[in-house]
Amino acid sequence: MIGIIVLCTSGIAMSLTQTLIMPLIPTLPRILDTSASNASWAVTATMAVGAMVTPIVGRLGDMYGKRRLLLICVAAVAVGSLICAVAPGLTVFLVGRALQGLGVAFVSVGISVMREFVPAAKLGTAVGMMSSSLAVGGALGLPLSAFVAEVYSWRLLFFLAVGGSVACYVGIYSLVPPSVIRTGGRFDLVGAVGLSALLLTLLLPLSKGPDWGWISPITMSLGGSAIVIFVGLVYYELRRPNPLLDLRIAARRDVLLANIVGVMAAFAFYGMELVPIQMLMAPSSAPHGLGVSMMAAGLLMAPAGLAAFVSSNIGARMVTGFGARSTLLTAGVLLITAVAAMLVALVIEWQFPIAFLVGVTCVIGTSVGMSYATLPTLIMEATPIEQTGEANGLNALMRIIGLAAAAAVVGMILANNVTDAAGTSFVVPSSSGYIGATVTTLVAGVVATVAAIFLSRKQHAMAADVPRQYGR
Numbered sequence: 424m425i426g427i428i429v430l431c432t433s434g435i436a437m438s439l440t441q442t443l444i445m446p447l448i449p450t451l452p453r454i455l456d457t458s459a460s461n462a463s464w465a466v467t468a469t470m471a472v473g474a475m476v477t478p479i480v481g482r483l484g485d486m487y488g489k490r491r492l493l494l495i496c497v498a499a500v501a502v503g504s505l506i507c508a509v510a511p512g513l514t515v516f517l518v519g520r521a522l523q524g525l526g527v528a529f530v531s532v533g534i535s536v537m538r539e540f541v542p543a544a545k546l547g548t549a550v551g552m553m554s555s556s557l558a559v560g561g562a563l564g565l566p567l568s569a570f571v572a573e574v575y576s577w578r579l580l581f582f583l584a585v586g587g588s589v590a591c592y593v594g595i596y597s598l599v600p601p602s603v604i605r606t607g608g609r610f611d612l613v614g615a616v617g618l619s620a621l622l623l624t625l626l627l628p629l630s631k632g633p634d635w636g637w638i639s640p641i642t643m644s645l646g647g648s649a650i651v652i653f654v655g656l657v658y659y660e661l662r663r664p665n666p667l668l669d670l671r672i673a674a675r676r677d678v679l680l681a682n683i684v685g686v687m688a689a690f691a692f693y694g695m696e697l698v699p700i701q702m703l704m705a706p707s708s709a710p711h712g713l714g715v716s717m718m719a720a721g722l723l724m725a726p727a728g729l730a731a732f733v734s735s736n737i738g739a740r741m742v743t744g745f746g747a748r749s750t751l752l753t754a755g756v757l758l759i760t761a762v763a764a765m766l767v768a769l770v771i772e773w774q775f776p777i778a779f780l781v782g783v784t785c786v787i788g789t790s791v792g793m794s795y796a797t798l799p800t801l802i803m804e805a806t807p808i809e810q811t812g813e814a815n816g817l818n819a820l821m822r823i824i825g826l827a828a829a830a831a832v833v834g835m836i837l838a839n840n841v842t843d844a845a846g847t848s849f850v851v852p853s854s855s856g857y858i859g860a861t862v863t864t865l866v867a868g869v870v871a872t873v874a875a876i877f878l879s880r881k882q883h884a885m886a887a888d889v890p891r892q893y894g895r
Contacts, residue, residue, distance in 0.1 A: 426599045427541060427549045430533045431556050433497065433591035437526035438560020440500055440584045441469060443568040444520070446717060447577050454577060457513045460634050464513075467630045468520045473527025474626055474823045475619045480528040481535065481816020482667050486610065488602040489536035493595055496532070499525035501588035508581035519581075530557055531819035534799045540600050550803075551739035551796030557822075558692070558731035558791060566721030573718065614667030617656040624649035625824070629831040633838060669810060673817055677805040680874045681798050682821040684751060687871035689825030691758055692791040694833040694864035695765070699780050700724060701837060701852050709851040710842065711769070713777055723777065727784040731792030738793030739800070747801040748878040754793040755872030761786035762865045769858050794871075801878070829867075836860045 444465060447454070451462035484492040503522025510516035534553050541549045571580050624645045628635075635642050660666040672678060703720040705712030715723065741750040761783045768775050799815055806814040840856030852860075 424545075427537065427545070427552070429591075429594040429598045430537065431549075431552045433493075433595060434530045434533055434553055434556030435560045435563070436587045436591050437497070437500060437529040438557050439564045439567070439587070440504060440523050440526050441473070442561050442564030443580050443584065444469075445565055446569040446572050446721070447580075450577070455510075455513045455516055461513060463631075463634070464517055465520050467627070468517050469524040469527070470630065470823065470827060471623060471626050472521045472524030474622045474820055474827070476525055477528040477531060477820045477823065478618060478668060478813065478816040479615050480525070481531055481819075482813045483610065484532045484535060484602070484816075485810060485813050486608060489532050489539070490595065490599055490601045492532055493529060493536065493599070494592060496525045496529045497588050497592045497595065499523075500529075501585050501592065504581045504584035504588060508578050508585065523584075527823065528816065528819070530554065531799075531815040535815050536599065536602060538803055539602055547739040547743050547796075547800055548736055550799045551735035551792075552732070554795035554799055555732045555735035555792045557795065558788060559728045561728060563725055563728055566718055566725055569718045569721050608665040611660075611663055611665060611667035614656070614660055614663065617652060617659065618667060621649055621652045621656055622820075624652060626827050629827045632831055633835055637835075667813075668817060669813065672806055672810055672814060675805055676877075677879055678802055678814060680878050681801050681805075682818055683874040684794060684871045685798055685818050685821040686825040686828075687867045687874070688754075688758070688791055688794045689822040690829040690832075690867040691762065691864050691871065692787060693826045693829040694860060694867065695762060695784065695787050696724065696727075697829070697833045697837065698765075698857055698860050698864070699784055702780060702857070703777070705851040710854045711774070711857060712851060713780070715777075723781055724784060726781060727788030730785040730788035731795070734789040734792035735796035738796035741793070742797050742800050746880070747797050747804070748875060748880055750793055750797045751801075751875035751878065752872065754790040754797070755868065755875050757786055757793075758790035758868040759865065759872060761790070762861060762868055766858065766861045766865060769854065769861060772854065825867075829864075832863060833860045836863060 444451075448462070448466070451457070451465055452459045455462060455465075480492050480496065499522045503519040503525075506519030506522065507516055508519075510519060530553060534550050537546065537549050537553060568580055571583065628642045628645045628649075632642050657670060660668055660670050673682070700720055702711050703713050703715050703723060704717060705714070707714035738750050738754070741753065765783050768779065798818055802814045802818055836859045837852040837856045840853045840859060841850050842853040843850060
């Protein structure tokens with residue numbers, strides 16, 4: 424039990440390191456003496472590195488031991504946080520943020536290692552708690568980092584991340600048993616390079632498209648390159664005896680549908696974080712503006728993360744009692760209902776209270792918590808234990824792509840539909856911007872639910888010959 428607590432706490436800590444920079448974004452150009460466009464790389468670098476290393480770390484964990492890779496990820500986050508804390512300028516700061524990106528891979532590998540030492544009766548609950556640590560860390564990160572940055576210093580944020588990472592390293596090394604199930608074999612270096620190139624050419628246009636222009640030569644060329652690299656990577660990986668990504672496993676019906684649900688659920692969750700946070704911080708004279716401070720807005724968004732954490736346990740129990748398909752369908756209905764309620768309120772121009780907005784985000788958080796708790800279990804049921812890290816890494820990658828796509832698409836809709844707030848100098852999203860962003864999020868929720876409908880009705884039993892308890 425103590426190992427589960429250590430892993431879940433570490434998952435929250437790793438997620439916090441990804442979101443602690445969010446309140447700093449408006450001030451990064453000043454504190455790093457750079458332009459706003461250059462400063463935005465502080466977010467892009469972490470996301471891009473996290474996407475690239477997540478499936479690679481999953482595969483390496485299967486080959487050489489999952490706990491070993493967990494420790495490497497945590498150590499990289501500690502070093503990256505220290506570099507950010509003492510960085511004299513943008514270049515060094517970006518190196519630190521890139522190293523922090525290794526923390527993105529932590530949760531998927533942590534879920535995989537749980538399969539090796541957690542008793543079968545507790546595995547579903549443990550996986551649910553671990554999965555929801557992403558949402559909890561994300562929800563708590565904004566108000567916590569805003570408070571520290573405003574009251575103390577932005578550098579203190581990163582020093583705190585160093586201390587937290589060191590504590591996680593010690594806890595994992597001392598209390599989480601090492602892996603005994605390993606695939607061995609030769610690492611697919613060409614596949615790793617190809618996958619990294621694919622993700623770079625895919626994620627950079629998504630994240631930088633608003634700055635570069637969606638039809639600019641660099642955006643279009645990167646998008647075209649992504650297509651070419653994808654075709655070449657699929658051709659190569661299908662012919663490898665030990666590929667980085669076993670595409671035959673990824674093409675299995677339930678695994679493929681789980682990845683679709685992962686992309687769409689992540690898109691909907693992040694899309695419905697971007698819309699409410701804009702409403703909360705917009706002046707009260709603006710359309711649907713509620714006029715609260717950044718810290719207050721972060722606190723008001725935090726219950727969604729807590730709802731995700733609580734609902735992850737509910738989702739794990741539902742998987743045991745009713746199956747993954749029914750659980751994901753329930754989560755999809757909750758998501759569609761909440762987003763549809765938001766859409767109706769916007770269309771009829773209801774000046775809804777803050778409580779309504781918090782309620783909508785909490786229902787969405789509940790839906791995502793149930794989904795994130797179910798997806799790893801579904802994937803582990805459909806894949807051999809020696810490929811668990813690889814398969815969960817791919818699903819985590821799909822969620823990262825969903826987040827990046829939501830940031831690009833929803834952000835573009837909000838940025839291209841703006842208005843002046845009466846009596847102020849603020850430019851804020853217009854009603855049509857909010858409606859367009861909400862409709863897009865609703866479509867993602869519908870796609871996730873439809874994908875869940877086509878999942879197998881029959882639950883598969885996970886390998887019964889897995890050693891659940893062993894010493895170090």
